[in-house]
Amino acid sequence: MIYRVKRWHNHAMTASVRPGPRERLLLAAQELTYTHGVGVGVDSLLKAADVARRSLYEHFGGKDGLIAEVLRRSTAEDVAKYRATMDAAGDDPRTRLLAVVDQLGRIAAGPDFRGCRYLAADLALTDQEHPGHEVTRAYRHTLHGLFTDEFTALGHPRPAFAADQLLILVDGLLAAGAARPEDRPPAAAARELAEHIVDAGLPAAATADPATAP
Amino acid sequence: MIYRVKRWHNHAMTASVRPGPRERLLLAAQELTYTHGVGVGVDSLLKAADVARRSLYEHFGGKDGLIAEVLRRSTAEDVAKYRATMDAAGDDPRTRLLAVVDQLGRIAAGPDFRGCRYLAADLALTDQEHPGHEVTRAYRHTLHGLFTDEFTALGHPRPAFAADQLLILVDGLLAAGAARPEDRPPAAAARELAEHIVDAGLPAAATADPATAP
DNA sequence: GACGCGATAGATCAATCGGTCTATCTATTT
DNA sequence: AAATAGATAGACCGATTGATCTATCGCGTC
Numbered sequence A, B: 001m002i003y004r005v006k007r008w009h010n011h012a013m014t015a016s017v018r019p020g021p022r023e024r025l026l027l028a029a030q031e032l033t034y035t036h037g038v039g040v041g042v043d044s045l046l047k048a049a050d051v052a053r054r055s056l057y058e059h060f061g062g063k064d065g066l067i068a069e070v071l072r073r074s075t076a077e078d079v080a081k082y083r084a085t086m087d088a089a090g091d092d093p094r095t096r097l098l099a100v101v102d103q104l105g106r107i108a109a110g111p112d113f114r115g116c117r118y119l120a121a122d123l124a125l126t127d128q129e130h131p132g133h134e135v136t137r138a139y140r141h142t143l144h145g146l147f148t149d150e151f152t153a154l155g156h157p158r159p160a161f162a163a164d165q166l167l168i169l170v171d172g173l174l175a176a177g178a179a180r181p182e183d184r185p186p187a188a189a190a191r192e193l194a195e196h197i198v199d200a201g202l203p204a205a206a207t208a209d210p211a212t213a214p
Numbered sequence C: 001g002a003c004g005c006g007a008t009a010g011a012t013c014a015a016t017c018g019g020t021c022t023a024t025c026t027a028t029t030t
Numbered sequence D: 001a002a003a004t005a006g007a008t009a010g011a012c013c014g015a016t017t018g019a020t021c022t023a024t025c026g027c028g029t030c
Helices: A008-012 A021-035 A042-049 A053-060 A063-088 A093-109 A117-124 A131-153 A159-179 A187-199 B021-035 B042-049 B053-060 B063-088 B093-109 B117-124 B131-153 B159-179 B187-199
Strands: none
Touching: A021 A042, A021 A053, A021 A063, A021 A117, A042 A053, A042 A063, A053 A063, A063 A093, A063 A117, A063 A131, A093 A131, A093 A159, A093 A187, A117 A131, A117 A159, A117 B117, A117 B159, A131 A159, A131 B159, A159 A187, A159 B117, A159 B131, A159 B159, A159 B187, A187 B159, A187 B187, B021 B042, B021 B053, B021 B063, B021 B117, B042 B053, B042 B063, B053 B063, B063 B093, B063 B117, B063 B131, B093 B131, B093 B159, B093 B187, B117 B131, B117 B159, B131 B159, B159 B187
């Protein structure tokens, strides 16, 4: 894959107007691939970004490269949001983890929530060799590490295992949000499940489960 | 040429002859929409089913109608599988529910597992007016009812709520399976989570959680 | 001012999209 | 045997797919 690195700092001084074509393309693709899926046409992307056709192939080598780059950027942004949510919740790992679940429940209940972008990409890109799959795997790995750190700080006997459970919970919550059961908001159910996952690792917990206790 | 009996208005009784075009189309579409997503081309479907182009529009009115019908049929089949799994597990609701999770964990770990067909359809069909969405909602509703019945038989204080949790768990498990974390099989994590969901409703449980107790 | 690079517009490409059409063939029904 | 309904093959439709091309334009740097 050949993609050229552009000197943005040159344009950065005059960037008060509007970003370059590469940036515009990324922004438009980030939105359109979420609302319309990764199957959006190149023409739609170019029109939405107001960018010449050639720029796409100059910067990303093709549609697949653009999609992969969109996923990469989204990964960085979303991981930062996870961190921000946890940091805003304080220092207690338990509070930090539950804050993530609550926040996701809020997002998934939003009117314009369209499901998890990474899972949607994995399911839509039926070609397993698509470069996007590697990005989504890295995303999940990062998220898993994020959770594992908190469980470790919590003193959880099996932090990686608990992170697995929390990841399943998150995926299920986002899936339920995407399915939009208009009468049954999944946030409450997910919240209680998350509490159990977290509390199962508390050493001094009064609700210790003998099956999972060390 | 292969001869065929014309009795196919009550199909599914004679298996030795090859099914009619409608049935062939459904079978081919069921497989292709799963492996290649609902975005498969009509030509691929027709070629795989060895069916004339016109038959598609005669029987289903178009691609959307075919997809919706495929989802309907899959729903019926999958719900039957859920029931069969539970019935094979005996009469104890606890055992029956855990058997479902175990079975799904096995399926999700299979080499040709490509994720939940219904969630994939919901995410891929970005047009919210697509007839497929109604089918997937009905599927989830049926599944939820299936779970609720078991939780009710279990004496769970909040059977619908527990069914919500189990549905989230199932979706998360299938999502994790679709993401294929090559080193971290999600079945074990899901299993323990399922045990908690189920046991939280056991009246005589020794591990009763005061936060969730009535 | 000349140069060069990045971006632009847009023609063009073969391929495919979903869908409609005519014509023919086959099998059953009357 | 004639009539009829179902299925087939395949041409055909306009639109769109992702991608490559030429040509021009804008702008900053020599």
